[in-house]
Amino acid sequence: xxxxxxxxxxxxxxxxxxxxxxxxxxxxxxxxxxxxxxxxxxxxxxxxxxxxxxxxxxxxxxxxxxxxxxxxxxxxxxxxxxxxxxxxxxxxxxxxxxxxxxxxxxxxxxxxxxxxxxxxxxxxxxxxxxxxxxxxxxxxxxxxxxxxxxxxxxxxxxxxxxxxxxxxxxxxxxxxxxxxxxxxxxxxxxxxxxxxxxxxxxxx
Numbered sequence: 001x002x003x004x005x006x007x008x009x010x011x012x013x014x015x016x017x018x019x020x021x022x023x024x025x026x027x028x029x030x031x032x033x034x035x036x037x038x039x040x041x042x043x044x045x046x047x048x049x050x051x052x053x054x055x056x057x058x059x060x061x062x063x064x065x066x067x068x069x070x071x072x073x074x075x076x077x078x079x080x081x082x083x084x085x086x087x088x089x090x091x092x093x094x095x096x097x098x099x100x101x102x103x104x105x106x107x108x109x110x111x112x113x114x115x116x117x118x119x120x121x122x123x124x125x126x127x128x129x130x131x132x133x134x135x136x137x138x139x140x141x142x143x144x145x146x147x148x149x150x151x152x153x154x155x156x157x158x159x160x161x162x163x164x165x166x167x168x169x170x171x172x173x174x175x176x177x178x179x180x181x182x183x184x185x186x187x188x189x190x191x192x193x194x195x196x197x198x199x200x201x202x203x204x
Contacts, residue, residue, distance in 0.1 A: 004185040010035040022086035035180035040065035042203035049145035050074040054081040063150040080134035083152035087121030113168040
């Protein structure tokens with residue numbers, strides 16, 4: 001049985017301030033470090049073969065708490081696992097964005113398939129395409145084993161849609177992933193993957 005653990009990064013200062021992060025970054029909070037430490041403890045005895053992680057620092061700092069228990073396995077940063085690029089929204093609070101782009105915000109949260117990229121950012125279709133590219137490369141490799149992905153809230157939500165062959169319009173119908181939550185995908189070699197559970201926080 002192949003297993004892929006998926007974790008959202010730990011809490012950051014911008015999470016607390018309700019700011020959109022996207023491709024920008026902010027430091028982990030004290031709580032964030034405790035969350036990441038708990039994630040490391042939860043996965044320390046898993047037979048991980050590699051850790052795939054977004055190139056964002058908040059994701060890499062979170063993943064480092066797991067890697068300390070598995071220092072000899074590959075730690076693989078990849079741009080394809082970054083959060084959706086939100087252009088001029090990044091660094092602004094949700095209230096500021098709502099005031100300046102009310103129509104776009106409505107599409108972003110309630111009609112994701114219709115959301116258009118804002119000034120050089122990404123829309124959900126572009127995010128879906130890069131996640132699909134990463135997944136196809138990973139899934140069709142000859143390796144077998146158990147792995148970890150550390151990524152972002154929206155990125156993982158879209159990846160779940162891809163794995164379950166659901167529509168973009170379904171994106172925000174699921175509960176928003178908690179920071180440092182764990183989800184699990186399993187599959188037998190040669191068979192389709194299945195999402196065993198999502199957004200588990202028992203370890204926190």
